[in-house]
Amino acid sequence: MNTGINVPQIARFGAFYVAAARIRSMAKWKVIITAVDVGNPLFYLIAVGIGIGVLVESNSGTSGTNGIKYIAFIAPALLANAAITGVMDECVFPVIEGFKWRKLFYAQNATPITGRQIAIGVYLAALSRTVFSVTIYYLFLLAFNVVDFGISVLTILAAIMAGGSFGAVMMYFAAKIEKEDYFFNVMQRLVIMPMFLFSGTFFPLSSMPIYLQPIGWISPLWHGTELGREAAFDYGISTLMIAIHLVFLVAVAAIGLTLSIRQFERRLAK
């Protein structure tokens, strides 16, 4: 064996090698990724800040949003949604590409790299992309004077947790896909869009009828948004609820990642 190959070292750092390769591939798309990550907050903040926000506040002031300016109220939700969208891109397409389109995972698995390391590596790269997207978004929030710099930085963390939680589950489903025919349409129309609309994004979840609220309860977007609001301004949620939001997001991420790892290992060994 080549004396430069250190198998125990690969066992420790293999996931990072995979993540580094993913980030290198992502870098090929840097112009598009940056354009999306800049355009997305810009358009949303202008549309909501100047358009919908003015309309809402001229009709009901800030009574429906716990006394917070409308744009500030929805900003953490937009941030969490940006995280989820970014993670989706990096947890779904590269996984289908890896197993099916280009079969890159089989090439990686022909080296000392394991299925577990490939799954974790792809996930880490997706989170890195999210950190980039969400940080740019946060800078726009500062520039538009939507949040004050300080503890509100934690909204970034809340958004990344929402993205990480949702992405881990999506990665599992992407790893299961044999035929992707309907996957994207179904995901976009029946999961992503309802989640965006019914997770307390544009109005507090409590203002919705009780039978619609469970959509928010199981949605990483709602949990991430609530945490983000608490960080961005004094939203007044209890310590218990903060704990519940944190535990939910971490637990879903852990379950999603565990299932993904198992599915990666199974599919590669088929």
Add this chain to the structure above:
Amino acid sequence: MSNSLISVRGLTKKFDDFTAVNGVSFEVAKGESFGLLGPNGAGKSTIMRILAATSTRTAGTVEILDKDPEKFGPLVRAHLGVVPQQDNLDGELTVSENLFIYGRYFGLSKRFINAKIEELLVFAQLEEKRNVKVEALSGGMKRRLTIARGLVSEPDILLLDEPTTGLDPQARHILWDRLFRLKEQGVTLVLTTHFMDEAEQLCDRIVVMDKGAIMAEGSPAGLIKEYSSKEVLEVRFGSDRNVEVAPVLQKMCERMETLPDRILMYADDGEKLLEQITAQKLHPTTSLVRRSSLEDVFLRLTGRTLIE
């Protein structure tokens, strides 16, 4: 440590009710160029994936450098270079980036990989393409890059699954030349193929496989000697007449195979046999005398041609 780099005993792989590999045994020695020859579906690729420590077996034992690939997957794979049947390069990255990231999966230092890339670009005749995205390469170039990628870690064993399938004749010959150089350098090659000329060109020893089992084992020349005659006379009388003249021809040679489009007659002297046929006033529309090949061995062993 035994003399064999690879030792396979009674290897069986079942997928539900289907037995893909059925009690296969073979050994591969250091520096040897070993081939698995057989038609599609013979179980060759399944064996390769088990040797590559990426698939499990149903029964039997497999040892690669004295280690069970199922128990020591990453450690065994650290010794291997794998060239899969379908190229699985990262099309978005350049030629040299593909080599670089692959080297990193073996935990090799950047300095080592960068020096190795220069060497491999020369080997793969891709120096001019180093900064070209893989998507833009021809099929032959991609194949050479995949082989170069398999060599980035300086493996003890290079596993090649159908290395030239889908390539045009010129690209195949370039690839054979590259593989032959590796063989000369003493790299242990294990390859699968359904091309008998490829097996003859590259392999010191082959096993002929059909339906998951080994039908014969030996050197290409040895197998031809054992299972076929020195020469083969191929005659065509037209689809309708082939069957009609077959009984007459049968008496004139030691063995004969009637295929849908032609008749193969096995003899030590093909020209002499052709003279006898024409003397009988049987005039084939076309005739060809050639030396026996592994295709004839396969036909003899299975009653079928390699590519059907």
